[in-house]
Amino acid sequence: MSDNGWVASDATKYKFHDQRPNWISLAAVAVAVDDIKSFNDCYFEIVKKKSEEYGIKTEHPIIKDEDITRWVTDWEREDARQDIVTELLSIDTIREVQFVETSLDPQWVTLFDENEDDKKRMESQKFMNDFLEKYYNVVAIWEYLRKRRLAPSIYRMKTGRFIKTSLQMTSEDRFRKHG
Numbered sequence: 001m002s003d004n005g006w007v008a009s010d011a012t013k014y015k016f017h018d019q020r021p022n023w024i025s026l027a028a029v030a031v032a033v034d035d036i037k038s039f040n041d042c043y044f045e046i047v048k049k050k051s052e053e054y055g056i057k058t059e060h061p062i063i064k065d066e067d068i069t070r071w072v073t074d075w076e077r078e079d080a081r082q083d084i085v086t087e088l089l090s091i092d093t094i095r096e097v098q099f100v101e102t103s104l105d106p107q108w109v110t111l112f113d114e115n116e117d118d119k120k121r122m123e124s125q126k127f128m129n130d131f132l133e134k135y136y137n138v139v140a141i142w143e144y145l146r147k148r149r150l151a152p153s154i155y156r157m158k159t160g161r162f163i164k165t166s167l168q169m170t171s172e173d174r175f176r177k178h179g
Helices: 036-054 065-071 074-089 123-146
Strands: 008-017 026-035 094-102 108-112 119-123 166-169
Touching: 026 123, 036 074, 065 074, 074 166, 108 123, 119 123, 119 166
Parallel strands: none
Antiparallel strands: 008 026, 026 094, 108 119, 108 166
Protein backbone atom coordinates (compact mmCIF):
# COMPACT_ATOMS: atom_id res chain seq x y z
CA MET A 1 0.00 0.00 0.00
CA SER A 2 1.29 3.43 -0.90
CA ASP A 3 1.34 6.44 1.42
CA ASN A 4 -2.01 7.43 -0.13
CA GLY A 5 -3.61 4.07 0.72
CA TRP A 6 -6.48 3.64 3.12
CA VAL A 7 -8.57 0.88 4.64
CA ALA A 8 -12.13 1.95 5.39
CA SER A 9 -15.02 -0.05 6.78
CA ASP A 10 -18.73 0.02 7.43
CA ALA A 11 -21.20 -2.35 9.07
CA THR A 12 -24.90 -3.08 9.14
CA LYS A 13 -27.40 -5.21 11.02
CA TYR A 14 -29.99 -7.51 9.46
CA LYS A 15 -33.01 -8.46 11.56
CA PHE A 16 -34.68 -11.83 11.03
CA HIS A 17 -37.87 -10.93 12.93
CA ASP A 18 -40.13 -12.38 10.26
CA GLN A 19 -38.29 -15.72 10.41
CA ARG A 20 -36.89 -15.88 13.93
CA PRO A 21 -37.93 -13.33 16.56
CA ASN A 22 -35.04 -11.26 17.99
CA TRP A 23 -32.42 -12.84 15.73
CA ILE A 24 -29.93 -10.60 14.00
CA SER A 25 -26.91 -10.93 11.78
CA LEU A 26 -24.07 -8.42 11.69
CA ALA A 27 -22.19 -7.80 8.45
CA ALA A 28 -19.18 -5.58 7.79
CA VAL A 29 -16.93 -4.78 4.89
CA ALA A 30 -13.43 -3.32 4.79
CA VAL A 31 -12.19 -1.86 1.52
CA ALA A 32 -8.46 -1.31 0.95
CA VAL A 33 -7.60 1.27 -1.70
CA ASP A 34 -4.18 2.21 -3.01
CA ASP A 35 -4.88 5.87 -3.76
CA ILE A 36 -7.70 7.53 -1.83
CA LYS A 37 -7.91 10.60 -4.07
CA SER A 38 -8.19 8.55 -7.23
CA PHE A 39 -10.72 6.23 -5.57
CA ASN A 40 -12.86 9.15 -4.38
CA ASP A 41 -12.82 10.79 -7.82
CA CYS A 42 -13.99 7.55 -9.48
CA TYR A 43 -16.49 6.77 -6.73
CA PHE A 44 -18.27 10.13 -6.85
CA GLU A 45 -18.27 10.11 -10.66
CA ILE A 46 -19.98 6.68 -10.66
CA VAL A 47 -22.49 7.75 -7.98
CA LYS A 48 -23.39 10.87 -9.98
CA LYS A 49 -23.79 8.86 -13.21
CA LYS A 50 -25.87 6.11 -11.56
CA SER A 51 -28.04 8.64 -9.68
CA GLU A 52 -28.89 10.27 -13.01
CA GLU A 53 -29.39 6.93 -14.78
CA TYR A 54 -31.82 5.59 -12.15
CA GLY A 55 -33.44 8.90 -11.14
CA ILE A 56 -32.07 8.73 -7.59
CA LYS A 57 -32.27 12.08 -5.80
CA THR A 58 -30.26 12.34 -2.59
CA GLU A 59 -28.96 15.06 -0.31
CA HIS A 60 -25.78 13.09 0.34
CA PRO A 61 -22.93 12.20 -2.06
CA ILE A 62 -23.50 8.43 -1.82
CA ILE A 63 -26.22 5.99 -2.81
CA LYS A 64 -27.72 4.14 0.13
CA ASP A 65 -29.93 1.09 -0.20
CA GLU A 66 -32.84 3.13 1.13
CA ASP A 67 -32.30 5.59 -1.76
CA ILE A 68 -32.65 2.77 -4.28
CA THR A 69 -35.78 1.53 -2.51
CA ARG A 70 -37.28 5.03 -2.53
CA TRP A 71 -36.42 6.18 -6.06
CA VAL A 72 -36.13 3.07 -8.23
CA THR A 73 -39.20 1.16 -9.41
CA ASP A 74 -39.81 -2.28 -7.91
CA TRP A 75 -39.00 -4.16 -11.11
CA GLU A 76 -35.67 -2.32 -11.58
CA ARG A 77 -34.29 -2.47 -8.03
CA GLU A 78 -32.44 -5.77 -8.21
CA ASP A 79 -30.74 -4.83 -11.49
CA ALA A 80 -29.98 -1.31 -10.21
CA ARG A 81 -28.33 -2.65 -7.04
CA GLN A 82 -26.25 -5.14 -9.00
CA ASP A 83 -25.27 -2.54 -11.61
CA ILE A 84 -24.24 0.07 -9.02
CA VAL A 85 -22.26 -2.36 -6.85
CA THR A 86 -20.55 -3.98 -9.86
CA GLU A 87 -19.46 -0.62 -11.19
CA LEU A 88 -18.21 0.58 -7.79
CA LEU A 89 -16.23 -2.64 -7.27
CA SER A 90 -14.57 -2.16 -10.67
CA ILE A 91 -12.71 0.96 -9.51
CA ASP A 92 -9.05 0.30 -10.34
CA THR A 93 -7.59 1.54 -7.06
CA ILE A 94 -9.48 -1.03 -4.96
CA ARG A 95 -6.88 -3.55 -3.84
CA GLU A 96 -8.99 -5.77 -1.62
CA VAL A 97 -12.46 -6.17 -0.16
CA GLN A 98 -12.85 -8.03 3.13
CA PHE A 99 -16.34 -9.16 4.20
CA VAL A 100 -17.27 -10.59 7.61
CA GLU A 101 -20.61 -11.76 8.96
CA THR A 102 -21.68 -12.99 12.38
CA SER A 103 -24.89 -14.49 13.65
CA LEU A 104 -25.13 -16.39 16.92
CA ASP A 105 -27.62 -18.99 18.08
CA PRO A 106 -29.45 -17.97 21.23
CA GLN A 107 -27.01 -18.81 24.02
CA TRP A 108 -25.23 -17.25 26.95
CA VAL A 109 -21.92 -15.52 26.30
CA THR A 110 -19.36 -14.77 28.96
CA LEU A 111 -17.72 -11.35 28.82
CA PHE A 112 -14.32 -10.99 30.43
CA ASP A 113 -12.85 -7.67 31.54
CA GLU A 114 -9.13 -6.88 31.80
CA ASN A 115 -9.08 -8.85 35.04
CA GLU A 116 -10.25 -12.33 34.00
CA ASP A 117 -11.90 -12.83 37.39
CA ASP A 118 -14.29 -9.97 36.55
CA LYS A 119 -16.79 -11.42 34.14
CA LYS A 120 -20.45 -11.21 33.36
CA ARG A 121 -22.89 -13.16 31.24
CA MET A 122 -25.23 -11.88 28.57
CA GLU A 123 -27.66 -13.47 26.10
CA SER A 124 -26.02 -13.61 22.65
CA GLN A 125 -28.62 -11.53 20.77
CA LYS A 126 -28.50 -8.82 23.45
CA PHE A 127 -24.69 -8.86 23.24
CA MET A 128 -24.81 -8.38 19.46
CA ASN A 129 -27.50 -5.67 19.64
CA ASP A 130 -26.21 -3.71 22.63
CA PHE A 131 -22.46 -4.11 22.30
CA LEU A 132 -20.92 -5.78 19.26
CA GLU A 133 -22.94 -3.83 16.68
CA LYS A 134 -21.29 -0.55 17.76
CA TYR A 135 -17.81 -1.89 16.97
CA TYR A 136 -18.47 -4.40 14.22
CA ASN A 137 -16.95 -2.29 11.44
CA VAL A 138 -13.60 -2.68 13.24
CA VAL A 139 -13.94 -6.49 12.96
CA ALA A 140 -13.66 -6.25 9.16
CA ILE A 141 -10.45 -4.21 9.50
CA TRP A 142 -9.03 -6.66 12.06
CA GLU A 143 -9.78 -9.57 9.72
CA TYR A 144 -8.15 -7.71 6.82
CA LEU A 145 -5.03 -7.07 8.92
CA ARG A 146 -4.97 -10.66 10.22
CA LYS A 147 -5.12 -12.13 6.72
CA ARG A 148 -2.34 -9.83 5.57
CA ARG A 149 -0.37 -10.47 8.77
CA LEU A 150 -0.04 -6.74 9.39
CA ALA A 151 0.34 -5.23 12.82
CA PRO A 152 -2.51 -2.86 13.72
CA SER A 153 0.02 -0.45 15.23
CA ILE A 154 1.19 0.60 11.77
CA TYR A 155 -2.27 1.96 10.99
CA ARG A 156 -4.07 4.86 12.58
CA MET A 157 -7.65 3.93 13.39
CA LYS A 158 -10.17 6.25 14.94
CA THR A 159 -12.95 4.83 17.05
CA GLY A 160 -14.89 6.15 20.00
CA ARG A 161 -13.11 3.72 22.28
CA PHE A 162 -11.44 0.39 21.91
CA ILE A 163 -13.02 -2.81 23.08
CA LYS A 164 -11.34 -4.08 26.24
CA THR A 165 -13.49 -7.16 26.44
CA SER A 166 -12.96 -10.63 25.08
CA LEU A 167 -15.73 -13.07 24.35
CA GLN A 168 -16.06 -16.70 25.35
CA MET A 169 -19.11 -18.77 24.43
CA THR A 170 -19.86 -22.13 25.93
CA SER A 171 -22.42 -24.50 24.46
CA GLU A 172 -23.34 -25.98 27.84
CA ASP A 173 -24.58 -22.53 28.92
CA ARG A 174 -27.20 -22.39 26.16
CA PHE A 175 -30.59 -21.22 27.31
CA ARG A 176 -29.64 -21.57 30.98
CA LYS A 177 -31.11 -18.83 33.16
CA HIS A 178 -28.45 -16.77 34.85
CA GLY A 179 -29.32 -14.97 38.05
